[in-house]
């Protein structure tokens with residue numbers, strides 16, 4: 001860095017993009033963020049960053065920022081004061097609550113805020129607005145892992161540690177393209193001195209398959225049958241850990257009987273994986289000391305997502321591959337603070353993983369936060385997709401969207417746009433002018449990463465410190481400040497919920513109290529310790545002052561009533577939307593390393609856009625031949641719900657004949673126009689990965 005560009009100071013922080021949670025420093029010169037560099041001492045990344053992390057400072061001054069609150073007048077969004085927008089929205093929320101009930105207000109949030117902000121938002125929505133119809137966009141990416149962990153192990157919470165990638169004998173990467181989506185994780189695998197077997201199971205030979213010792217292509221959406229089939233073989237061959245199963249699990253006999261429906265030849269027919277390979281995959285669990293299974297959206301984004309997670313956990317429970325070094329069923333999270341929203345109570349639980357049905361836990365929650373327990377919701381309200389349905393029916397009349405962009409990320413876009421138009425009031429709180437903000441009635445202009453402080457928790461339960469490096473631009477406020485100030489427009493609410501709250505630490509301290517004694521125990525964590533140690537993995541308390549590397553080792557019991565994990569009988573079903581003569585191919589969607597989600601953050605960062613300027617479609621050479629298209633030419637893709645035109649072709653062997661891949665980031669090639677409304681019935685997660693489609697060369701649209 002030349003002297004004139006040299007930052008005046010470097011501010012310790014954490015990347016605000018993905019769930020890997022890399023430590024970094026933000027370089028500040030003359031009050032502006034001018035550089036980002038990796039923190040060489042941080043355990044997660046040891047100084048390295050991916051292209052998004054390296055250019056992260058640029059998003060602060062992006063031309064896409066919303067710099068002042070906006071209000072719709074005569075069909076246009078115009079500048080407004082904070083008082084004006086808070087009055088407008090609070091008056092509308094109160095009117096709607098009076099006329100249609102408090103639950104007629106819905107809230108959809110994100111995995112991008114800080115934990116302190118999630119906790120504050122959740123408290124305000126649950127106890128102030130009085131609606132339980134709220135959810136995070138995390139339901140679009142990890143809800144199945146959450147519900148899978150809960151039904152098998154008794155609680156949410158990824159079990160492992162990145163260190164396990166360094167210690168495992170065999171690493172299964174299933175439905176996980178970490179090379180694009182969690183690139184820094186590769187470093188931990190590279191550090192593994194055992195030269196582990198790296199087995200990548202995916203219908204698409206993504207970049208991750210290039211690092212595999214064995215790549216196993218599988219027919220789309222047949223993974224649950226595969227994991228059941230592997231459990232069958234493990235039992236048949238006697239590769240279980242009998243002692244572990246007996247001491248730590250329930251349901252062995254029932255599972256053994258159930259798996260008679262999944263003999264190897266049958267599973268081979270379903271999955272397309274030959275029987276010999278099935279035995280070799282199963283043998284890993286029995287023969288190796290330590291087996292790690294890491295998964296992401298390929299497993300979660302399925303109409304069988306929750307049960308597929310449980311089928312993976314079954315394998316680990318049967319073989320005792322859990323709770324020890326290099327082993328475990330490890331769900332990798334997507335967003336920088338997807339974990340924070342899970343823990344702080346903005347998705348399927350109340351704060352600190354308290355269950356809605358647990359009266360004792362609810363009373364304790366009310367007592368700690370000093371509110372009457374009658375106002376705590378006793379049941380979860382609508383999940384994300386159910387909120388959308390309730391808007392469609394006219395039951396939810398106002399929607400507050402925080403830092404997410406459903407008009408690119410949700411399924412069946414044409415229908416969604418019409419549904420959102422039915423609202424009496426759409427409020428969007430965002431740092432960027434997203435596609436959804438463009439149609440809002442009111443926009444709360446939020447500060448972004450680097451302009452505010454708090455904590456993020458990464459995929460391995462590591463709570464990391466994010467510091468404020470620069471002042472929020474224009475008339476933006478941190479999400480914490482927006483919520484606390486907005487609460488003052490509701491009589492008595494600010495005094496009840498946020499007495500003397502001035503800074504995020506006030507939320508953090510209350511959340512810590514709530515977490516004490518829970519699995520996600522933050523009680524031993526302080527901001528100072530986080531900076532000193534480069535993050536701390538919960539549970540962290542007096543007994544574990546430096547945190548905990550992995551859950552369910554001998555001194556951490558499963559969170560079920562009898563402290564035993566559940567071996568669950570789960571079943572595979574054929575595709576939610578089968579191919580047909582009209583729509584004969586299968587669309588798979590995903591991401592690329594250079595872009596972030598719906599590109600609200602990355603679309604104005606030149607270096608990222610130069611690397612990945614638009615959406616594309618991967619097509620197998622044999623399909624390209626039939627279609628008479630070559631790489632670089634453009635085609636149209638259609639499904640029963642709509643079509644996407646002008647998509648540039650990339651002919652590649654990475655997808656099988658009859659399958660295509662399109663990234664979901666781009667509003668210019670809006671692939672969620674095509675996707676269908678099928679959801680995991682337990683988690684509510686959409687089945688993004690399999691949509692029946694037709695391809696058209698652009699001469700014959």
Ligand code: SF4
Nearest residue numbers: 015017018022050053
């Ligand atoms: Fe940020 Fe994730 Fe890249 Fe690390 S891997 S720099 S956390 S986007």
